[in-house]
Amino acid sequence: MSLLILENVGKEFGAIRALSQVNLTIRPGEVVGLMGDNGAGKSTLVKIIAGNFPPSHGRILFEDREVHFARPIDARSVGIEVVYQHLALADNLTASANVFLGRELKRRVGPFAFLDHAAMNRRTAELFRELKSETRPDDLVRAMSGGQRQAVAIARTRLAKAKLILMDEPTAAISVRQVAEVLDLIHRLKDAGIAVILISHRMPDVFSVCERVVVMRRGVKVADKPIGDSSPEEVTALITGAKEAA
Numbered sequence: 001m002s003l004l005i006l007e008n009v010g011k012e013f014g015a016i017r018a019l020s021q022v023n024l025t026i027r028p029g030e031v032v033g034l035m036g037d038n039g040a041g042k043s044t045l046v047k048i049i050a051g052n053f054p055p056s057h058g059r060i061l062f063e064d065r066e067v068h069f070a071r072p073i074d075a076r077s078v079g080i081e082v083v084y085q086h087l088a089l090a091d092n093l094t095a096s097a098n099v100f101l102g103r104e105l106k107r108r109v110g111p112f113a114f115l116d117h118a119a120m121n122r123r124t125a126e127l128f129r130e131l132k133s134e135t136r137p138d139d140l141v142r143a144m145s146g147g148q149r150q151a152v153a154i155a156r157t158r159l160a161k162a163k164l165i166l167m168d169e170p171t172a173a174i175s176v177r178q179v180a181e182v183l184d185l186i187h188r189l190k191d192a193g194i195a196v197i198l199i200s201h202r203m204p205d206v207f208s209v210c211e212r213v214v215v216m217r218r219g220v221k222v223a224d225k226p227i228g229d230s231s232p233e234e235v236t237a238l239i240t241g242a243k244e245a246a
């Protein structure tokens with residue numbers, strides 16, 4: 001079974017053609033690198049998959065059924081989650097509060113409902129254990145490293161039972177050690193059977209964690225191949241147009 005299929009997906013913004021005739025298949029648990037120069041259409045593609053806006057043309061199938069996402073919550077309800085570069089976390093809250101933000105567990109005592117902090121902390125600790133992260137449930141996000149913040153964001157997606165995680169440049173603005181942590185977390189997601197589409201300009205990241213690389217140029221998919229059948233040199237040539245397609 002395929003997890004996600006895009007069929008002839010196109011997108012226009014007024015006179016600008018951001019995507020044309022993109023076909024893409026993602027299998028469960030697959031980690032795919034999405035590369036391309038600035039303006040190539042990577043974020044547009046990911047935003048369509050995430051339900052930020054509909055495609056102008058084409059079809060989207062998720063688990064072999066056609067889907068029409070009107071808004072991000074529609075994509076989230078089938079198991080598609082986005083982890084943004086500037087992770088949308090509340091700095092003044094704890095890791096556990098961030099993991100449960102908008103899905104808080106409550107405990108009723110007579111007519112009153114209280115937040116069940118103990119239960120949320122226990123579940124968050126379990127998620128961090130699964131992710132082999134040292135992050136603690138009651139640590140404040142404000143004081144965390146990029147990798148720990150990523151762990152919080154990923155724990156959120158685990159709680160949501162995500163099947164596909166979209167990452168738009170998660171390692172663009174963080175330190176070398178934090179990049180290693182993020183890549184490590186991607187490996188763990190894969191081990192848990194969760195598929196990842198990783199948008200990155202960083203060749204070493206894509207070649208270390210992805211099993212397949214997709215290259216976009218000016219809205220067109222110009223390559224889609226197993227990582228072992230390509231090389232950073234070839235991908236660079238495809239990105240710049242020195243090589244037409246592969």
Ligand SMILES: Nc1ncnc2c1ncn2[C@@H]1O[C@H](COP(=O)(O)OP(=O)(O)OP(=O)(O)O)[C@@H](O)[C@H]1O
Nearest residue numbers: 013016017018036037038039040041042043044045
């Ligand atoms: N909301 C929008 N309105 C108008 N044009 C847009 C919009 N979003 C993207 N575009 C245009 O669509 C094209 C593709 O943009 P997109 O953001 O998908 O590129 P990208 O590959 O993510 O680039 P980068 O590497 O710089 O993030 C660009 O020409 C961009 O200007």
Ligand SMILES: [Mg+2]
Nearest residue numbers: 042043044168
């Ligand atoms: Mg982008």
